[in-house]
Amino acid sequence: MPYSPKKPCRYPGCPRLTHNTYCDEHAKQVSSNYNRYQRPKRSRPRYHHGWSKIRQHYLLHHPFCEMCLSQGRYTQATEVHHVLPLEHGGTNDLKNLMALCKPCHSRITAQMDDRWHRKPRQYHY
Structure with missing residues (x-):
C-alpha cells in the first residue's frame, strides 16, 4: 500500500x-x-509504561481496525480502545481491548466519552 x-x-x-x-x-x-x-488526573496512573507494552502487543496481533474489518474494509489499526473505560471499572485485559483506526476511535470516543461534554478547563493565574 x-x-x-x-x-x-x-x-x-x-x-x-x-x-x-x-x-x-x-x-x-x-x-x-x-x-x-x-490527561485527566484520575486516569494518569492507569496509563503507564506497562500500558505501552500491552498496546504494542495488541496492535501486533490485531493489525486491522476491528470496526472497519466488520464492514469489509482493511484499515491499519493505530489505536487501542478500552471497551469498558478504565475510569468506569474496565481493565487492560485483552478481552476489554479493541484495535481501531484513528477515525473509528475518535467516533467511538465522541459517542461514549464525556471528554467532549466536559466543562471548559479553568485556568488560574
Whole structure:
C-alpha cells in the first residue's frame, strides 16, 4: 500500500518531514506533555509504561481496525480502545481491548466519552 507524501512535523519550528503528526523526537515530547498536563488526573496512573507494552502487543496481533474489518474494509489499526473505560471499572485485559483506526476511535470516543461534554478547563493565574 503506497504511503501518502510526508508532511512537516506540527511542532512549532521543526522542519522535519513525517508520515505522522509529529516527527519521532517531538511525538515523545508531545505525548509526555499530554500525560503530564492534559490527561485527566484520575486516569494518569492507569496509563503507564506497562500500558505501552500491552498496546504494542495488541496492535501486533490485531493489525486491522476491528470496526472497519466488520464492514469489509482493511484499515491499519493505530489505536487501542478500552471497551469498558478504565475510569468506569474496565481493565487492560485483552478481552476489554479493541484495535481501531484513528477515525473509528475518535467516533467511538465522541459517542461514549464525556471528554467532549466536559466543562471548559479553568485556568488560574
